[in-house]
Amino acid sequence: MIGRERQSAIYLQGVGGRTPRVPLDPERLEAAARRAMRADAFAYVAAGAGTEDTVRENRAAFARHRIVPRMLRGVERPDASVELFGRRLASPFLLAPVGVLELAHREADVAVARAARRVGVPMIFSNQASRPMEECAQALGDSPRWFQLYWSTSNELVESFVARAEHCGCEAIVLTLDTTIVGWRPRDLEPAFLPFLRGQGIAQYTSDPVFRRLMTEGGAGAGSPQPPPTPQALRTLIQLTRAYPGSFLRTLASGHGRAAVQRFVEIFSRPSLSWRDLPFLRERTKLPIVLKGILHADDARRALDAGVDGIVVSNHGGRQVDGAIATLDALPRVAAAVDGRLPVLLDSGVRGGADAFKALALGAAAVLIGRPYVYGLAVAGEAGVAEVVDNLRAELDLTMALAGCATRAEIGPDALERVG
Numbered sequence: 139m140i141g142r143e144r145q146s147a148i149y150l151q152g153v154g155g156r157t158p159r160v161p162l163d164p165e166r167l168e169a170a171a172r173r174a175m176r177a178d179a180f181a182y183v184a185a186g187a188g189t190e191d192t193v194r195e196n197r198a199a200f201a202r203h204r205i206v207p208r209m210l211r212g213v214e215r216p217d218a219s220v221e222l223f224g225r226r227l228a229s230p231f232l233l234a235p236v237g238v239l240e241l242a243h244r245e246a247d248v249a250v251a252r253a254a255r256r257v258g259v260p261m262i263f264s265n266q267a268s269r270p271m272e273e274c275a276q277a278l279g280d281s282p283r284w285f286q287l288y289w290s291t292s293n294e295l296v297e298s299f300v301a302r303a304e305h306c307g308c309e310a311i312v313l314t315l316d317t318t319i320v321g322w323r324p325r326d327l328e329p330a331f332l333p334f335l336r337g338q339g340i341a342q343y344t345s346d347p348v349f350r351r352l353m354t355e356g357g358a359g360a361g362s363p364q365p366p367p368t369p370q371a372l373r374t375l376i377q378l379t380r381a382y383p384g385s386f387l388r389t390l391a392s393g394h395g396r397a398a399v400q401r402f403v404e405i406f407s408r409p410s411l412s413w414r415d416l417p418f419l420r421e422r423t424k425l426p427i428v429l430k431g432i433l434h435a436d437d438a439r440r441a442l443d444a445g446v447d448g449i450v451v452s453n454h455g456g457r458q459v460d461g462a463i464a465t466l467d468a469l470p471r472v473a474a475a476v477d478g479r480l481p482v483l484l485d486s487g488v489r490g491g492a493d494a495f496k497a498l499a500l501g502a503a504a505v506l507i508g509r510p511y512v513y514g515l516a517v518a519g520e521a522g523v524a525e526v527v528d529n530l531r532a533e534l535d536l537t538m539a540l541a542g543c544a545t546r547a548e549i550g551p552d553a554l555e556r557v558g
């Protein structure tokens with residue numbers, strides 16, 4: 139039982155006077171990450187849209203759903219495994235795509251890839267990663283990985299990203315629908331901090347042959363407003379020149395650092411994206427396509443009609459629409475609309491194994507871990523990510539055992555009661 143093994147390992151360390159380096163309580167974990175990170179970087183990760191009502195609501199929805207444990211069911215070894223797109227996973231956790239991980243740790247996505255390999259959970263490469271997917275693919279060995287796509291205004295770039303993802307052994311393409319533009323985030327607006335403008339989180343682009351061609355074609359950013367020439371602007375220029383692959387001096391001379399950022403801003407996303415665009419992607423990859431950001435049952439039905447292979451019920455961790463419905467509240471209707479024809483995953487607000495149990499009970503096939511693993515990364519790098527995942531898996535295992543559920547099939551809506 140992985141839950142008891144993990145518990146015993148921690149308590150045994152305590153006998154020798156050692157306590158876990160990575161806090162287990164989600165709030166203390168967040169506080170530890172805040173201490174480890176620069177203030178603007180932490181704010182970027184923690185931020186939600188507007189008043190951050192949806193960030194709180196995601197958690198409140200978990201609190202409204204109470205587990206009703208059943209007794210004397212003789213559960214010795216709970217089995218939480220799940221099969222997704224032909225691969226059996228020992229636990230129903232995946233690492234959500236999170237951009238700009240260099241804000242948390244110097245080794246960024248590569249440290250996460252190593253941790254994912256160590257604990258055997260799939261990693262979803264972010265379109266806004268700090269390291270190119272090829273580097274992470276190498277660090278992952280045979281461990282599973284998916285690729286998350288933001289649909290650029292350039293279809294050629296979309297094709298290139300998808301082809302690279304296939305080449306990197308990705309087993310699914312996750313198309314994120316809820317971020318055709320960045321939400322209104324006061325915590326980032328107050329310090330006027332958007333990492334992409336400093337050349338952070340654009341490694342998938344600067345490593346891409348199509349992007350590099352687009353960057354030099356047609357005068358990237360011609361006529362776009364320039365920042366005022368202040369010492370900070372100079373520091374930023376140095377930062378984004380350094381972020382560009384290759385020699386610093388050559389990049390400075392060529393102006394490629396700034397051109398990359400300008401071109402990125404121009405082609406990052408396509409607000410006009412609609413259901414009509416999906417066939418383009420369907421025709422270009424045989425990989426399963428998973429739509430991330432679905433919250434309405436009608437959209438789930440359209441996803442089925444569009445022939446996609448999976449859905450992630452997500453509100454982007456409350457970062458996009460302030461006041462948006464909590465994902466756990468949206469899940470039952472989406473699951474009912476899909477009626478078992480597609481796997482439905484969930485993220486936003488999952489902070490413990492018991493939260494995962496609740497999501498499974500309401501119809502999720504698996505859950506994505508977001509901020510908690512980023513905080514683990516900030517506190518202790520690769521080891522920190524692995525510990526966060528191990529703790530979640532252990533807690534789910536113990537929750538299943540203590541709630542009297544030996545298998546996934548036994549975790550149904552009747553294991554929960556909604557209060558309030």
Ligand SMILES: Cc1cc2nc3c(=O)[nH]c(=O)nc-3n(C[C@H](O)[C@H](O)[C@H](O)COP(=O)(O)O)c2cc1C
Binds near residue numbers: 234486
């Ligand atoms: C700092 C940060 C960056 C993110 N970047 C991406 C991204 O590049 N692509 C994406 O699809 N989702 C992104 N997300 C959303 C996550 O994939 C996930 O939906 C969210 O973190 C889940 O909420 P939680 O953090 O409350 O668990 C990001 C989230 C955070 C906190």
